[in-house]
Structure formats: structure tokens, C-alpha cells
Amino acid sequence: MAPLQILLIDDDADDREIFAWVIQNLEPSLVIESAVDGVEALDKLRDDQYRPDLIFLDLNMPKMHGLDCLKEIREIDRLSGCPVIVYSTSSNPQDVNKSRMAGASDYIVKGNEISVIKHELSQALRKYNPRLSTHE
Amino acid sequence: MNSMENNLLTDLQGLEDFGHTWLEAIIHSSDDAIISKDLNGIVTSWNASAHRIFGYTAEEMIGQPILRLIPKDRWEEEPAILERLKRGDRVDHFETKRLTKGGVLLDISLTISPIKNRKGVVVGASKIARDITAQKEAERIIAEGRERFRKELEATVQERTRKLAELNDHLARSNYELEQFAYIASHDLQEPLRKIHVFSELLEEGLRQGDDPERLRHHLQKMKGASVRMSRLIKDILEYSRLSRTESSYVPVDLNEVMREVLVEFDLWIAEKNAVISLDVLPVISGIPTQFRQLFRNLIGNSLKFSKRQPHIFVKASKVPAEKLPVELQSKSRRFICLDFQDNGIGFEQEHADKVFSIFQRLNSQDAYSGSGIGLALCKKIVDNHGGAITADSVPGKGSVFHVFLPA
Numbered sequence: 001m002a003p004l005q006i007l008l009i010d011d012d013a014d015d016r017e018i019f020a021w022v023i024q025n026l027e028p029s030l031v032i033e034s035a036v037d038g039v040e041a042l043d044k045l046r047d048d049q050y051r052p053d054l055i056f057l058d059l060n061m062p063k064m065h066g067l068d069c070l071k072e073i074r075e076i077d078r079l080s081g082c083p084v085i086v087y088s089t090s091s092n093p094q095d096v097n098k099s100r101m102a103g104a105s106d107y108i109v110k111g112n113e114i115s116v117i118k119h120e121l122s123q124a125l126r127k128y129n130p131r132l133s134t135h136e
Numbered sequence: 137m138n139s140m141e142n143n144l145l146t147d148l149q150g151l152e153d154f155g156h157t158w159l160e161a162i163i164h165s166s167d168d169a170i171i172s173k174d175l176n177g178i179v180t181s182w183n184a185s186a187h188r189i190f191g192y193t194a195e196e197m198i199g200q201p202i203l204r205l206i207p208k209d210r211w212e213e214e215p216a217i218l219e220r221l222k223r224g225d226r227v228d229h230f231e232t233k234r235l236t237k238g239g240v241l242l243d244i245s246l247t248i249s250p251i252k253n254r255k256g257v258v259v260g261a262s263k264i265a266r267d268i269t270a271q272k273e274a275e276r277i278i279a280e281g282r283e284r285f286r287k288e289l290e291a292t293v294q295e296r297t298r299k300l301a302e303l304n305d306h307l308a309r310s311n312y313e314l315e316q317f318a319y320i321a322s323h324d325l326q327e328p329l330r331k332i333h334v335f336s337e338l339l340e341e342g343l344r345q346g347d348d349p350e351r352l353r354h355h356l357q358k359m360k361g362a363s364v365r366m367s368r369l370i371k372d373i374l375e376y377s378r379l380s381r382t383e384s385s386y387v388p389v390d391l392n393e394v395m396r397e398v399l400v401e402f403d404l405w406i407a408e409k410n411a412v413i414s415l416d417v418l419p420v421i422s423g424i425p426t427q428f429r430q431l432f433r434n435l436i437g438n439s440l441k442f443s444k445r446q447p448h449i450f451v452k453a454s455k456v457p458a459e460k461l462p463v464e465l466q467s468k469s470r471r472f473i474c475l476d477f478q479d480n481g482i483g484f485e486q487e488h489a490d491k492v493f494s495i496f497q498r499l500n501s502q503d504a505y506s507g508s509g510i511g512l513a514l515c516k517k518i519v520d521n522h523g524g525a526i527t528a529d530s531v532p533g534k535g536s537v538f539h540v541f542l543p544a
């Protein structure tokens with residue numbers, strides 16, 4: 001079975017590093033691709049060869065806001081079944097609502113502690129990828 | 137007839153004559169016009185004041201219709217008056233308009249009483265006309281004054297109401313902005329704090345697992361970087377929020393002086409980047425000196441920061457014709473000058489030209505060009521404070537021009 005592929009779209013290099021560290025800790029077999037902004041992500045996603053199993057998407061990014069990126073992703077038929085989880089530091093209810101409206105599968109607020117981040121991400125992996133049974 | 141009777145008759149005649157003369161004297165000296173007419177509206181007597189008020193002599197009027205005095209648009213008054221007189225009714229203090237010989241329209245108060253013969257049959261009318269033009273004029277002036285006062289009061293109330301509504305709007309907007317600001321500020325403030333926390337945990341974990349020192353130092357560097365960002369952010373937020381209070385008084389500010397000070401601050405950076413800066417002679421403008429310094433510092437700082445090659449920075453000043461002003465300034469009947477800050481930096485897509493002025497809005501990743509995302513929002517606020525506007529033109533890879541419009 002091919003390894004599960006995750007795409008993380010986040011402009012913050014530190015957050016990309018933390019995310020990768022946590023995911024590798026939870027499930028070393030997962031393949032993580034990352035894009036530094038929405039434009040780069042859409043370039044990757046429009047390539048027919050590339051088919052991630054799960055997308056994590058930051059909101060406040062330069063060049064293209066996460067919500068705009070999300071709307072574009074939802075236009076790609078090939079990815080209609082791919083869960084997109086908004087992964088943002090914003091806890092603004094407006095952002096949560098707008099994300100749902102734009103087609104986000106879930107909304108995770110970036111945690112301030114490794115244990116919280118681990119917990120949130122492992123739950124997301126379990127929920128959106130039945131092939132995984134990660135343990136915290 | 138004996139002499140006694142004769143004398144008596146002569147005396148009675150004398151008395152009657154005396155009575156007539158007496159009455160005539162009263163009528164003659166009255167300040168009001170006293171006129172009599174028959175039931176056909178023909179004038180039968182005309183006193184001195186009638187002459188004085190209406191301009192016609194007794195010779196001119198006696199035997200003539202009273203209608204001569206009545207303006208055409210009031211002709212229907214006469215038959216109505218005559219109708220009442222025939223019934224034996226009086227008309228008291230009837231206010232109307234009458235024409236003089238010279239064509240002047242007078243305000244007149246009329247009192248008209250029927251004249252009856254010995255048998256009690258109405259045979260004519262006596263008419264006392266008082267010229268109340270001056271009184272009417274005074275009333276009109278008072279009414280006008282009252283009306284003007286009412287209108288002014290109404291206008292004042294309306295203006296106050298409008299100002300209150302405006303203030304309310306402003307309050308509602310600033311409340312909303314404050315709420316949004318709190319969310320965004322907390323988001324941006326959380327970021328470095330979160331990093332410090334997480335990297336300290338990773339450092340702890342690394343120490344426990346005996347990671348190599350390079351890896352441990354990496355975590356420490358991340359923490360240090362985050363704390364630097366945090367303190368800069370707090371400083372910038374404070375600077376930004378201070379701008380909302382603009383009680384500082386305006387003074388003439390020599391922008392050349394401001395520019396000199398800012399360039400001195402950037403001394404090292406300019407030398408390091410080998411930047412070339414060309415300046416026009418800048419005007420003297422009324423404003424808050426510290427805010428102009430912040431404005432110039434941010435714009436010049438951006439041009440130095442967002443550059444990949446040797447920076448060429450031009451600052452130009454020009455007068456702007458009204459039609460070239462941004463829309464929001466066109467309604468203001470003032471003259472504006474425009475300061476152009478032009479560079480050959482990395483630029484940005486023109487579609488982001490408005491977005492760059494929003495607080496915490498960054499077009500570039502923190503890794504490539506660090507910043508709090510407050511600089512241009514600060515510039516916008518300063519220019520707004522001074523009743524101006526700021527716009528941007530940019531081409532990615534070629535450079536940007538920031539146009540600062542300020543009241544001349």
C-alpha cells in the first residue's frame with residue numbers, strides 16, 4: 001500500500017517544522033509535502049500526478065489568503081473527496097464560519113504546546129484517514 | 137313768526153351748524169381715512185386723511201366708485217361688504233389691501249358701518265380705513281425673524297443629529313475595528329509566544345534524548361528570534377494605537393528637515409546596501425512632526441528592505457490638479473501636494489495595492505522579509521490623520537511608487 005500523503009500549506013517555516021516533527025512522531029511512514037503559500041500549493045495540486053490524501057491549510061498567508069486557496073482547491077474535481085483541514089492560529093469565529101462555508105472539512109487552532117498539537121493532529125489523522133490508527 | 141321765534145330758529149340753526157362744523161372738524165382732523173359711500177359703492181364723502189393715505193383728492197373721488205381703491209384680485213370683496221351693509225351688519229377691523237393713486241399697495245384695516253335714514257333704512261356706509269402697512273411690515277419682519285430663527289434652530293438640530301449619527305457610526309465602526317484589531321493582534325502576538333513555548337519543549341525533549349548540540353542550538357535560535365519579533369510587534373502596536381489620539385497640535389513642518397533626520401537614522405543601512413537616494417526640494421506642510429518622521433521612516437525603510445539589488449530611491453514633490461486626486465479627496469475643496477516615494481525594489485502585484493495598507497497584512501513570508509505588517513497601516517493612519525490619502529503603484533520585480541497626498 002502506498003504511503004499516505006499529506007500536504008501542508010503554511011507560510012511559516014517554524015510551523016512547517018513543528019508540524020513535520022509532530023507528524024513524524026505520530027506516524028513515521030507518512031509523507032509530508034509542503035507549500036509556502038496558496039499559489040505554490042495550487043501549482044502542485046493542479047498536477048494530475050499529485051493526489052494528497054489529506055490537506056492542512058493555514059489561513060493568514062501572503063500572496064493568497066487560505067480561504068481563497070480553499071475555494072480554488074474545491075474547484076478541482078479530482079480532489080473533491082480530499083479532506084481539507086484549516087490549521088490556523090486564529091480562533092476568530094468569523095474565520096471558523098468562513099472556512100466552513102468555503103468547504104473546509106475541519107478547523108484546528110494551532111496549539112501552544114507540543115502535547116496539544118500532537119493530540120489535535122492525531123485526532124485529525126484518525127478522523128480523516130481510516131487507514132491510520134495513530135496513538136498519541 | 138315773531139322775533140322770539142326767529143331768534144330761537146336762528147339759535148337752533150346756529151347750533152345745528154355748529155354741530156356740523158364740529159363733526160366736520162373731527163372728521164377732517166382724524167388720522168384715519170373716513171369715507172362714506174352709497175349702496176352702489178359710489179363715494180359720497182372723503183376726508184383729508186383719505187386724501188393723505190390714498191392720494192386722491194375729495195374732488196377726484198366723490199361720485200366715483202370705491203372700486204378704484206380695490207386691487208383687481210380683491211374686487212369680489214366689495215359685493216360681499218355691500219351685502220352685509222344692506223343687512224345692517226357692521227364690518228369690524230377687516231384687514232385687506234388697497235391701492236393708492238400712485239399704485240402703491242397698502243395694508244389697510246377697515247371698519248364699515250351702515251348709515252340709516254330717519255326711517256331706519258340703510259342708505260349708505262361710513263368707512264374708517266386705517267393704514268396698517270407699517271404695522272404689517274413690522275409683523276412681517278417679526279414673523280420672518282421667527283421663521284428664520286425656527287429654520288436656524290431646525291438646521292442646528294438637524295446638524296447636531298447628523299453629527300451624533302456620524303459619531304455613532306464612527307463609534308460603531310471603531311468598536312468593530314477594535315474587536316478585529318484584538319483578534320488580529322492576539323493572533324500575531326500569539327505567534328512568537330507559541331514558538332517560544334513549542335521550541336522550548338522541543339529543546340527539553342532534545343536534551344532528554346541527547347540530541348546533538350547543533351540541533352539544540354537551532355531550537356534556542358528559534359526562541360530568540362521569536363522573542364525579538366514579539367518585542368518589535370509590541371512596540372509597533374503601541375506606536376500604531378498611539379496614532380489614534382491626535383490631540384497634538386499642528387505646526388509648520390519642513391519636510392526636508394524630516395527627511396534629513398530619517399536618512400541619518402538609516403545611515404548604516406544605506407551604506408550597507410549602497411543605496412542611492414535622490415530627493416526633490418520638499419515643501420513645508422502643516423502637521424505633526426513626529427508623525428511625518430514615522431511616515432518617512434516607514435516608506436524609506438520599506439524601500440531599503442524590499443530590495444534585491446542596489447536600491448535607487450526617488451522622493452518627488454508636486455502639486456496635484458484636482459482631477460488627479462484620489463476619489464476620496466476630490467470632494468474636499470482644498471489644494472493638495474503629492475509626495476512620490478519611488479523605488480526599484482521587489483514590488484508587488486497591483487491587485488494587492490489596497491491590501492498593503494491593512495494592518496498585519498504581509499505580502500511576503502516572514503522568512504524572506506521579516507516585519508510586523510504594521511508599517512504601511514501606520515503610514516495610512518498618519519496620512520488619514522492629516523486629511524490626506526496614500527496609494528500605491530507597483531510592478532513585481534520592477535519597483536513600487538507610494539503616492540502620499542497631503543493638504544498643501
